[in-house]
Amino acid sequence: MAIAVSNGFRVFETRLAPPLSRDEWLERRARFNHDWLQVSFLTFLQAWHVELDVYGSTADLPVDIRTVLGEWVVRRPVLDLLIRYAEQLLGPGKVLDEFPLNELPYDQRLWLLDEVGKLWREASGFRLLIGDLEATATSVDEVIGNLLADHPCLHAGTRLYAKCQTVSRLLTALPMIRGA
Amino acid sequence: MTQSGVKHALIIDEKPKRAETFMTALREYKITCDHRKSIVAINGRGCKKEYLETVSLPPSGILFIHMGPLSGDRAQDPDKDYGNQCSLEWYVENIRTLQSWCVIAYTAGAGSEPEEFKTLKRRGWHRYFRGITGADAFNVGAFVSNWKMAPEEPPPFDLLVNWSDFVAAFRVLVAGFQVANKGGVKSPGGRDVGAAPMELEGAPISWTHQMSWWRPILGHDGKGTQLLDELKSIGALELLSVAEAIVKWLASMPRDESSSPAGKSLTLDEPLVMEILAVKLWLSQ
Numbered sequence: 001m002a003i004a005v006s007n008g009f010r011v012f013e014t015r016l017a018p019p020l021s022r023d024e025w026l027e028r029r030a031r032f033n034h035d036w037l038q039v040s041f042l043t044f045l046q047a048w049h050v051e052l053d054v055y056g057s058t059a060d061l062p063v064d065i066r067t068v069l070g071e072w073v074v075r076r077p078v079l080d081l082l083i084r085y086a087e088q089l090l091g092p093g094k095v096l097d098e099f100p101l102n103e104l105p106y107d108q109r110l111w112l113l114d115e116v117g118k119l120w121r122e123a124s125g126f127r128l129l130i131g132d133l134e135a136t137a138t139s140v141d142e143v144i145g146n147l148l149a150d151h152p153c154l155h156a157g158t159r160l161y162a163k164c165q166t167v168s169r170l171l172t173a174l175p176m177i178r179g180a
Numbered sequence: 181m182t183q184s185g186v187k188h189a190l191i192i193d194e195k196p197k198r199a200e201t202f203m204t205a206l207r208e209y210k211i212t213c214d215h216r217k218s219i220v221a222i223n224g225r226g227c228k229k230e231y232l233e234t235v236s237l238p239p240s241g242i243l244f245i246h247m248g249p250l251s252g253d254r255a256q257d258p259d260k261d262y263g264n265q266c267s268l269e270w271y272v273e274n275i276r277t278l279q280s281w282c283v284i285a286y287t288a289g290a291g292s293e294p295e296e297f298k299t300l301k302r303r304g305w306h307r308y309f310r311g312i313t314g315a316d317a318f319n320v321g322a323f324v325s326n327w328k329m330a331p332e333e334p335p336p337f338d339l340l341v342n343w344s345d346f347v348a349a350f351r352v353l354v355a356g357f358q359v360a361n362k363g364g365v366k367s368p369g370g371r372d373v374g375a376a377p378m379e380l381e382g383a384p385i386s387w388t389h390q391m392s393w394w395r396p397i398l399g400h401d402g403k404g405t406q407l408l409d410e411l412k413s414i415g416a417l418e419l420l421s422v423a424e425a426i427v428k429w430l431a432s433m434p435r436d437e438s439s440s441p442a443g444k445s446l447t448l449d450e451p452l453v454m455e456i457l458a459v460k461l462w463l464s465q
Contacts, residue, residue, distance in 0.1 A: 027310075029313070030288060030310060030311040033288075033313070034248075034289035034290070038288075039289070095348045100345070100346065100397065101396055103395075103396050104392065108393060115359045116356050120355070172288075172313045172314060173314075178319075
């Protein structure tokens with residue numbers, strides 16, 4: 001939940017509203033994770049990871065492979081967006097923003113946001129999942145960055161395939177608070 | 181569909197975990213389930229013969245079928261069979277029988293329904309859903325429990341994907357109540373924990389504070405009708421019992437502080453407190 005923090009006081013009124021709704025977040029995840037990462041990019045990596053291991057060790061990447069890998073860089077801002085607003089749109093803060101809980105007194109909402117947010121992050125596994133997702137996405141950045149820069153990168157294809165599979169799995173597994 | 185028709189379900193999905201979750205929910209309503217994989221694995225071959233050709237369809241039932249559009253790189257190789265392709269072909273081949281079935285087709289992606297599905301589907305009885313990444317995207321319990329009440333009517337598809345804000349709100353309040361009453365909660369960020377629904381050390385609680393905590397669940401009609409109805413519809417009996425008791429307690433309270441009778445207890449009685457504390461929330465999901 002993005003809350004403006006100033007002198008120890010956190011206030012709903014000045015918080016930064018997410019630039020997308022929960023439905024839009026879910027649609028962007030579907031387009032990124034299923035329609036591109038799983039259907040296209042992982043399929044490519046599954047077929048080419050052995051060759052990528054070789055290209056990584058020789059630092060000699062063909063142009064067509066370079067183009068496909070570059071798609072990760074182009075689409076990375078979408079993943080950033082999904083990670084940045086995941087808690088705000090999937091967690092208790094979403095419920096506290098809407099009827100009927102938006103009718104709660106201000107101090108109770110703040111208290112709930114802190115305490116129930118903490119409970120939900122731990123109990124639902126969100127905290128671990130989002131941490132792993134960020135770390136894994138960063139490691140994909142590193143491998144692809146090395147390949148595109150023609151820096152030697154051992155087992156690049158195998159690592160990339162495994163890490164992208166993990167990104168996909170973690171994106172799918174992010175919990176969402178719902179009514180039932 | 182007749183009442184007996186809501187007794188059978190077929191799940192065609194290559195993901196066992198998702199299928200198992202659907203089946204667990206369906207079996208709670210005494211629906212027998214058959215699960216078939218649509219593919220062996222991504223890029224697998226010969227899957228259709230292996231998994232789908234032995235399916236025997238009763239005259240009516242509920243079909244959950246993973247069926248995305250035939251797009252993307254995986255669909256570019258004509259020599260391979262894919263799950264989407266297998267599912268779609270099977271749907272087309274069995275469309276005559278499926279006219280008396282409820283068909284829930286879904287994809288994890290954001291693509292539109294396949295043309296064949298769009299053309300052949302029975303309107304009101306076959307629906308295509310996008311963005312179904314996991315089993316928890318469908319509220320199977322609410323869907324089945326409601327449809328069983330009127331199986332001759334078209335299935336209440338909207339209940340499959342529309343989740344109750346009231347139930348979610350109630351869960352958050354119950355979670356907050358549990359946190360505040362488990363002890364050990366310190367004042368976060370220097371703020372007074374008086375915002376919690378019950379003081380930790382048994383200190384006096386204001387009328388306003390106590391009432392404002394639970395009152396939102398009463399909703400627009402002030403009677404908690406929406407929350408109670410939705411808890412009934414999804415079969416959340418443990419939460420329903422607690423909600424009914426809290427609504428009853430709220431109804432017994434004065435409507436404003438000035439009319440609060442002297443000496444009237446502003447706290448929930450102990451059995452109800454214990455019941456609220458025992459509710460399992462996200463840990464059990």
